[in-house]
Amino acid sequence: MSNAASTRYTRTAIALHWLMFVLIACGFSLAVYMVDLPLSPQKLKYFSWHKWIGVTVFLLAVARLAWRLTHPSPALPATMPLWQQHAAAVNLVALYVLILVIPPTGWLYSSATGVPTVYLGLVQLPDLLGRDKALAEQLKLVHVTLNFTMLALVIIHSAAALKHHLVDRDDVLWRMLPFIKLRGK
């Protein structure tokens, strides 16, 4: 079992993965919930919080990408068919791209509506665009479409992870699970 450590992701990678999962899940559900609410102070707060989550996710994504590039992830099981390995890699790259691209589209959308993003109510991000209603509508569509694309990829990603765990009974899910030292056999 001396290679047990290397078959798992690093603790930092695991922490970043799950922290981002929680934040994205919160940001996504909050958005779906808040958009159709009637106007209220609470709704305005939710919009602010949603933007804060987006900025945080973006910053974590940059950190995570840097970590990943300097800390190779454990190899996939050799028993895995090549097409599955490729599919997993493509899905992961697409997820990384979306996680990095979606927050800026929200930021641009926000700028185009004339409502700046003030991170945690403290740091105002510069507006990259002037107020433009038509452009705002298009950016909203881009932001929403990319998010639902991400949802589809996340579903594939987690379904595959569960399939590894429950059907293939290999270590693929286990190597990303927190608080677990050894896989119970």
Next chain:
Amino acid sequence: MRGSLSGLITAAGVLLLQVATLAAAQTVLYDKSRITCVSRQENVPVEAQFRKFTAQIAFDPARPETGKAQIEIDLDSFDIGFDEYNNDARGKNWFDVRNFPRAKFVSSSMRALGGGKFEARGPLTIKGKTNEVAAPFTYKEEPGSGVFEGAFSIKRLQYNIGEGVWKDTSTVADEVQIRFRIVVAAAKPAAKK
């Protein structure tokens, strides 16, 4: 003979025009003028524009203390960029435009602050509430026009703007900045040389 007669008529016309423009308020160029307000919700500044207003201004930078201004804003023309919010702003909690269609400022005094800056003071009435405000501004002459530009802050709750759930200032701050840029046609017609 003909030439000199038309010259005389032109000269008389110019003189008449000068007299008329000096006596009356300056002509406001509305398409170049803007009145906006910036509110802050959780520290996020959001600008809204009042698209319709009327202004009567008589101002001579050489004698600012004789200046007069009266500005009426059509609150129905409030535009914060979202239809839903605009509709809400017209309702009872905010401007209540059905009962209070206009906001009004009338200057009671004007003075020079030095350094090309001036100040207009006077009552500002919104939603039936009147408070004294002081609006500092600059005046710049540009070819063919004069530009008044300035900003001042009001406390929205002093005017009952934002009642009910909106009274809580932790979401929408009490302080709201009013910004104006009012362009008037030059008081004296540019002399043709």
